[in-house]
Amino acid sequence: MNANKTLTSEHYLDQNIYEKEKSDILYRSWCYVGHTSQIENTGDYLTTEIADESLIIIRAEGGELKGFYNVCRHRAHRLLKNNGNVRSITCPYHAWNYSIDGKLNHAKNANKMKGFKISDYCLSSFQVIDICNFIFVNLDDSAQHLGEQAQGFEEDLKEKVPFLDRLYAQPADKERPSVIRANWKIVVDNYLECYHCTKAHPAFVNLIDMEHYQTDVYNCWSRQYASTTNPDNKAYKFDKNSPVQDMCFWYIWPNTALGYVPGVEALFFSSIRSNSIDKTTRVGHWLVTEDTVLPDGFTEYMNKVLFTEDISICESVQMGIKSKSYKNGPFMIDPDHSGISETAVQSFHNLIRSAKSINSRAD
Numbered sequence: 316m317n318a319n320k321t322l323t324s325e326h327y328l329d330q331n332i333y334e335k336e337k338s339d340i341l342y343r344s345w346c347y348v349g350h351t352s353q354i355e356n357t358g359d360y361l362t363t364e365i366a367d368e369s370l371i372i373i374r375a376e377g378g379e380l381k382g383f384y385n386v387c388r389h390r391a392h393r394l395l396k397n398n399g400n401v402r403s404i405t406c407p408y409h410a411w412n413y414s415i416d417g418k419l420n421h422a423k424n425a426n427k428m429k430g431f432k433i434s435d436y437c438l439s440s441f442q443v444i445d446i447c448n449f450i451f452v453n454l455d456d457s458a459q460h461l462g463e464q465a466q467g468f469e470e471d472l473k474e475k476v477p478f479l480d481r482l483y484a485q486p487a488d489k490e491r492p493s494v495i496r497a498n499w500k501i502v503v504d505n506y507l508e509c510y511h512c513t514k515a516h517p518a519f520v521n522l523i524d525m526e527h528y529q530t531d532v533y534n535c536w537s538r539q540y541a542s543t544t545n546p547d548n549k550a551y552k553f554d555k556n557s558p559v560q561d562m563c564f565w566y567i568w569p570n571t572a573l574g575y576v577p578g579v580e581a582l583f584f585s586s587i588r589s590n591s592i593d594k595t596t597r598v599g600h601w602l603v604t605e606d607t608v609l610p611d612g613f614t615e616y617m618n619k620v621l622f623t624e625d626i627s628i629c630e631s632v633q634m635g636i637k638s639k640s641y642k643n644g645p646f647m648i649d650p651d652h653s654g655i656s657e658t659a660v661q662s663f664h665n666l667i668r669s670a671k672s673i674n675s676r677a678d
């Protein structure tokens with residue numbers, strides 16, 4: 316192990332390592348799944364996936380958010396699809412019926428079976444929390460609360476996002492390209508540095524002043540911040556009187572990306588979900604306020620230019636990393652934490668290397 320070098324290529328290619336990542340990282344850490352405005356009423360639910368697991372997040376009686384594996388306790392059929400509202404959950408296979416609190420209400424013929432205890436078959440649950448109305452789940456019951464794990468993050472978010480309390484979710488942007496033929500860590504690596512921006516994103520570096528771009532790394536989260544930006548730029552033009560004149564991208568271990576861009580009173584949330592060892596989906600949305608106005612050309616630039624540029628980079632790296640000529644590379648670190656430093660990538664790789672120890676109180 317060399318902390319000055321990137322993870323070796325087998326971390327992106329070896330199926331055994333990938334299986335360990337699922338059990339030690341993806342199933343033991345906090346994953347963003349949505350905003351509370353998406354499931355406001357009793358019985359509102361959404362479904363989501365973390366690697367091989369399908370999950371239900373539902374607003375239970377009394378308003379509490381609950382999380383259940385989307386797996387029937389009888390013979391494992393999926394229970395719910397997409398999102399919606401239910402008064403109870405009925406399995407499509409043999410019609411076992413569960414309350415929205417996860418208790419088994421009814422199983423046909425169970426009363427004829429000696430010793431069958433309906434209370435033995437509640438839906439299996441997992442941790443659900445919200446921070447500033449952003450919902451996170453964790454499949455590890457012993458995991459430390461995200462607020463304790465990512466100390467300082469919530470305060471930072473509140474300080475930098477004055478419109479935080481007014482945000483609500485819009486339907487997911489169907490136009491946005493999101494499937495990436497690369498390992499999930501390559502997508503995270505790419506998000507975590509702007510060393511590549513000058514070459515790979517010419518319009519973006521005209522929008523952002525790279526001379527005032529700062530990367531700061533904390534224990535389980537990091538922040539890229541540009542204090543000055545250019546309203547008259549080659550990406551999209553924005554109002555120089557907009558209340559948002561800076562740019563901030565946050566990262567929360569292991570796969571959450573969020574932030575805002577100049578001239579747009581909105582916050583994006585992306586969850587970088589691993590579908591398989593070499594396929595990743597960015598699941599996400601823009602949270603907006605009643606006052607959000609999207610500048611002309613903004614959506615086209617984000618979807619058709621910026622994300623497309625990054626997807627192409629990630630897919631090229633995935634191809635290159637298979638070469639027998641390549642093992643790993645050096646982190647390019649700027650001690651001043653400027654935008655051209657790979658400090659946050661280095662921190663991410665260190666967290667991967669020591670993943671088990673940070674995810675659970677038990678370790």
Ligand code: FES
Pocket residue numbers: 387388389390391392406407408409410411
């Ligand atoms: S698998 Fe759900 S009721 Fe049988």
Ligand SMILES: [Fe+2]
Pocket residue numbers: 505511512515516625
């Ligand atoms: Fe990029």
